[in-house]
Amino acid sequence: MHETIPPQESAPEGRSVPAGTSPRGGPGRARTAGRVLVRQDYLGVLVATVVLVLVIGAFDTRFFQFGQLMNILSQSSYIGILACGMAFLLAMRELDLSVGSVYALTALTCALLADQGLNPWVSGLLAIGVGGLLGLFNAVLIQFFGLPSIVATLATLAMYRGLALALSNGTQVLGPPIDDPFSTILGGSVWGVPTTGIVLIVVCAVLTVVLRSTPFGYRVRSIGSNPEAAQFSGIPVARVRMQAMVLSGALGGLAGVLTIGYFGSSDPNLGTGYELLAIAAAVIGGTSLRGGKASVVGAALGSILLGVVASGLAYFNVPINWNQFATGAVILAAVSLDSAVRRRRQGARAGNGVRL
Amino acid sequence: MLEAQGIRKTYGGVVALAGVDFAVRPGTVQALVGENGAGKSTLVKVLVGAVTPDAGALRLDGAELRLTNTLGAIGKGIAVVSQELSLFPDLDVLSNMFPMREPRRGPWVLRRAMAERARPVLDELGLDVALDEPVEGLSLEQRQLLEIGRALVADPRVLILDEPTSALHASETERLHGVLRTLRQRDVAVVYVSHHLEDVLALCDEVTVMRDGRVVVPATAAGSLSVDRVVHHMLGEKAAAMVEEGAHSGAPVTRGSGPSLRLENVTVHGELDDVTLEVPAGVIVGVAGVAGSGYRTLLAAAAGATRLDAGRIVLPDGAELTGGQRGAITQGVALVSGDRRRFGVMLDKAVWENVGQVRSVALRRDGALVRAGRLRSRAEEHVGRLGIRTPSVDQEVGMLSGGNQQKVVFAKWLEAEPTVLLLDDPTRGIDIGAKAEIYTLLRALSEQGTVQVVASPDARELAAICDEVVVFYGGRICAQLRGEQLDAHTILEVMNTGVVPGGAAPPPRPVHGGAVRTHEPPGGAQ
Numbered sequence: 001m002h003e004t005i006p007p008q009e010s011a012p013e014g015r016s017v018p019a020g021t022s023p024r025g026g027p028g029r030a031r032t033a034g035r036v037l038v039r040q041d042y043l044g045v046l047v048a049t050v051v052l053v054l055v056i057g058a059f060d061t062r063f064f065q066f067g068q069l070m071n072i073l074s075q076s077s078y079i080g081i082l083a084c085g086m087a088f089l090l091a092m093r094e095l096d097l098s099v100g101s102v103y104a105l106t107a108l109t110c111a112l113l114a115d116q117g118l119n120p121w122v123s124g125l126l127a128i129g130v131g132g133l134l135g136l137f138n139a140v141l142i143q144f145f146g147l148p149s150i151v152a153t154l155a156t157l158a159m160y161r162g163l164a165l166a167l168s169n170g171t172q173v174l175g176p177p178i179d180d181p182f183s184t185i186l187g188g189s190v191w192g193v194p195t196t197g198i199v200l201i202v203v204c205a206v207l208t209v210v211l212r213s214t215p216f217g218y219r220v221r222s223i224g225s226n227p228e229a230a231q232f233s234g235i236p237v238a239r240v241r242m243q244a245m246v247l248s249g250a251l252g253g254l255a256g257v258l259t260i261g262y263f264g265s266s267d268p269n270l271g272t273g274y275e276l277l278a279i280a281a282a283v284i285g286g287t288s289l290r291g292g293k294a295s296v297v298g299a300a301l302g303s304i305l306l307g308v309v310a311s312g313l314a315y316f317n318v319p320i321n322w323n324q325f326a327t328g329a330v331i332l333a334a335v336s337l338d339s340a341v342r343r344r345r346q347g348a349r350a351g352n353g354v355r356l
Numbered sequence: 357m358l359e360a361q362g363i364r365k366t367y368g369g370v371v372a373l374a375g376v377d378f379a380v381r382p383g384t385v386q387a388l389v390g391e392n393g394a395g396k397s398t399l400v401k402v403l404v405g406a407v408t409p410d411a412g413a414l415r416l417d418g419a420e421l422r423l424t425n426t427l428g429a430i431g432k433g434i435a436v437v438s439q440e441l442s443l444f445p446d447l448d449v450l451s452n453m454f455p456m457r458e459p460r461r462g463p464w465v466l467r468r469a470m471a472e473r474a475r476p477v478l479d480e481l482g483l484d485v486a487l488d489e490p491v492e493g494l495s496l497e498q499r500q501l502l503e504i505g506r507a508l509v510a511d512p513r514v515l516i517l518d519e520p521t522s523a524l525h526a527s528e529t530e531r532l533h534g535v536l537r538t539l540r541q542r543d544v545a546v547v548y549v550s551h552h553l554e555d556v557l558a559l560c561d562e563v564t565v566m567r568d569g570r571v572v573v574p575a576t577a578a579g580s581l582s583v584d585r586v587v588h589h590m591l592g593e594k595a596a597a598m599v600e601e602g603a604h605s606g607a608p609v610t611r612g613s614g615p616s617l618r619l620e621n622v623t624v625h626g627e628l629d630d631v632t633l634e635v636p637a638g639v640i641v642g643v644a645g646v647a648g649s650g651y652r653t654l655l656a657a658a659a660g661a662t663r664l665d666a667g668r669i670v671l672p673d674g675a676e677l678t679g680g681q682r683g684a685i686t687q688g689v690a691l692v693s694g695d696r697r698r699f700g701v702m703l704d705k706a707v708w709e710n711v712g713q714v715r716s717v718a719l720r721r722d723g724a725l726v727r728a729g730r731l732r733s734r735a736e737e738h739v740g741r742l743g744i745r746t747p748s749v750d751q752e753v754g755m756l757s758g759g760n761q762q763k764v765v766f767a768k769w770l771e772a773e774p775t776v777l778l779l780d781d782p783t784r785g786i787d788i789g790a791k792a793e794i795y796t797l798l799r800a801l802s803e804q805g806t807v808q809v810v811a812s813p814d815a816r817e818l819a820a821i822c823d824e825v826v827v828f829y830g831g832r833i834c835a836q837l838r839g840e841q842l843d844a845h846t847i848l849e850v851m852n853t854g855v856v857p858g859g860a861a862p863p864p865r866p867v868h869g870g871a872v873r874t875h876e877p878p879g880g881a882q
């Protein structure tokens with residue numbers, strides 16, 4: 001029983017306005033909540049998700065059942081959490097391709113430790129710590145061998161996955177018993193909202209504050225915007241990169257631990273391909289591959305959109321073998337619509353992109 | 357022959373061009389001048405098809421001309437040197453000379469033929485670099501010359517230069533002017549945008565002045581104008597409170613007492629040779645020299661961007677400079693660079709985010725949360741004080757005019773309240789009125805106890821604002837000019853010969869043979 005979610009996805013439109021800047025440059029303060037919303041990078045994906053839910057629901061009202069929607073939320077949470085970390089990295093022009101493997105390896109770590117009789121909660125914390133260390137190792141490779149992050153994490157993508165296979169002998173490892181509070185809490189729900197979904201929401205809230213309001217978040221975006229200028233402004237680029245990689249690893253660990261709580265066992269093939277889905281979710285959510293800006297909420301919504309598409313396909317009786325294709329098509333539609341909207345907005349406001 | 361009629365261009369609410377008529381004629385060098393944000397670059401972009409105007413038309417030889425991009429313009433014989441350099445940093449010099457129009461045979465690019473055409477043009481400009489050198493490693497000055505070479509090699513009938521000399525030294529400027537005069541004889545039409553008004557009057561046949569998106573003085577014979585008249589037209593009612601000459605405090609440069617920045621026996625192999633220099637607070641010290649003489653390495657070293665092979669640098673508070681570039685900045689050192697696009701601004705971020713970048717983000721002086729509201733109001737103060745022309749502090753910096761972007765760089769460093777201010781061509785692209793204000797500001801900061809070291813390719817600027825100018829030659833200090841000796845002419849002469857005319861003061865230092873050209877901007881890539 002693990003991951004049931006072959007993610008899929010897609011999303012139309014994105015009318016995002018560069019965060020925090022208004023091209024019209026109004027006086028700035030005192031905006032109403034509505035206006036704030038309209039200016040968000042994730043508006044596109046939000047609208048897309050809502051519309052898609054409505055359309056699928058119109059087709060088959062069972063889709064509107066609270067339980068069904070919460071189920072989607074729960075299944076999207078893992079990729080969602082990974083995507084939040086990915087948004088930080090993309091914002092500083094870095095990538096972490098190893099998150100899917102970190103996810104699997106930390107889930108295994110959690111299960112193994114608990115299996116050894118360690119308190120499951122402690123195992124969970126340790127697993128998150130291991131995730132952070134794996135991220136740190138990525139950062140060290142990047143720093144000391146001068147590798148681009150995409151190359152370094154491509155290597156660790158395989159290494160971490162290999163470790164998970166080797167340590168588990170390629171088999172599933174059972175976690176804490178189902179009646180352990182660890183499993184009942186993490187696998188349970190509060191007022192019908194699954195714990196995993198709550199964790200995703202909390203992660204989103206915290207990381208949004210970190211990205212938007214702390215020096216760390218500003219540093220990340222500064223580096224993505226103009227790395228040389230960031231260094232010349234005294235921003236410790238290498239340190240920030242290390243922090244962001246550790247964050248990404250630790251989030252992988254968090255997702256891994258939640259998986260053990262929810263599914264009760266780890267599988268060495270857990271999360272294969274999640275790195276690309278996390279990137280897709282972040283990009284659908286308005287994070288730019290060119291760096292400089294990101295939206296954590298958008299990344300989470302992106303993963304939810306992927307989840308909606310995945311389960312929606314079942315309602316449309318799409319033959320299972322067409323799932324992947326449909327997912328890809330939806331991603332393509334979402335991203336190209338977003339980019340078309342952006343280009344129009346850019347064009348409307350100037351020859352700015354033109355050199356000269 | 358190239359004419360623009362009734363050109364309008366607005367960006368959002370900002371009117372960049374409000375109905376401009378402009379014409380260039382063969383065999384004429386026409387100057388285009390105006391304050392920062394007057395609309396000069398926008399007009400240039402319209403003339404070469406980089407920007408489509410909202411209204412108005414272009415005519416070439418009487419026929420209507422519709423340009424959709426700069427490539428089209430080149431096809432019509434219109435070439436441009438843009439204000440913000442548009443070279444490809446990863447490609448080498450030669451490939452940058454013929455973007456999109458390399459000579460070819462079938463699918464093959466003819467490098468040999470390219471080199472044959474490129475070399476003489478670069479030589480004429482005095483750009484002495486290998487053709488296969490990557491552009492990334494070139495200094496701003498060299499990149500500027502390359503950009504000019506690229507326009508020349510297209511053999512244009514109309515050549516438009518947008519602040520081509522903003523990063524150039526006097527000798528290179530002279531060479532360029534020589535080239536332009538030759539082109540004039542060959543009946544090329546030249547448009548020359550610049551803030552160096554003396555140059556403009558010396559070179560150009562006609563002057564057009566713009567203000568607030570309009571032409572206020574259409575093509576007038578340069579002979580009938582003076583710098584004062586031009587400034588008057590540029591600024592309009594804002595009466596010109598010109599400082600320019602005589603901004604020195606007259607304060608004697610006293611050393612040995614009070615806080616100062618001290619470089620002790622600083623050596624950087626091949627660039628600086630055992631240099632000892634003390635820069636006291638309260639005076640403005642300039643550094644000058646030809647490329648590779650070491651003066652920029654000195655700035656880079658003081659900014660912590662270059663590793664010292666020997667010696668040490670002591671800051672005004674008595675602490676030794678450590679920790680590289682970030683260390684220097686945390687210790688209160690600021691390096692304001694003229695290469696703003698590369699080292700200065702984040703083009704896609706609002707003015708306020710740029711202004712707060714050092715103080716609140718890099719140094720975290722405002723605590724664990726960055727409060728946008730506070731940064732906005734701080735930025736508003738700077739916008740007012742430096743006269744940054746922007747609709748609001750929420751405007752993206754990439755949408756400001758070149759000179760206004762440079763002021764943003766200034767603002768972000770002033771916001772960090774440095775104790776040592778290193779200025780590397782800090783007023784590049786800033787108009788004459790705003791320059792005067794910035795000089796006044798620098799003087800005030802200096803009086804409050806900031807140590808200041810200024811480098812500028814413009815010897816006149818150094819002579820005007822510095823109390824002392826230290827001239828480098830072959831990696832060593834060859835003269836410290838002050839008082840009587842401090843004028844542009846002497847600075848230039850000492851820079852080029854290493855000897856003070858009249859043999860007066862300076863201890864004759866041996867010329868250091870091993871000096872290597874520094875292509876890096878201070879604090880170059882690292």
Ligand SMILES: Nc1ncnc2c1ncn2[C@@H]1O[C@H](COP(=O)(O)OP(=O)(O)OP(=O)(O)O)[C@@H](O)[C@H]1O
Nearest residue numbers: 350367372392393394395396397398755757758759
């Ligand atoms: N892409 C853009 N988006 C919005 N506003 C712009 C854009 N480009 C230019 N502007 C505005 O148009 C006006 C004219 O700009 P322009 O670059 O033509 O000035 P300039 O005369 O070249 O000034 P400088 O001497 O500083 O280079 C400025 O107010 C500027 O802010």
Ligand SMILES: [Mg+2]
Nearest residue numbers: 397439757758
């Ligand atoms: Mg300009």
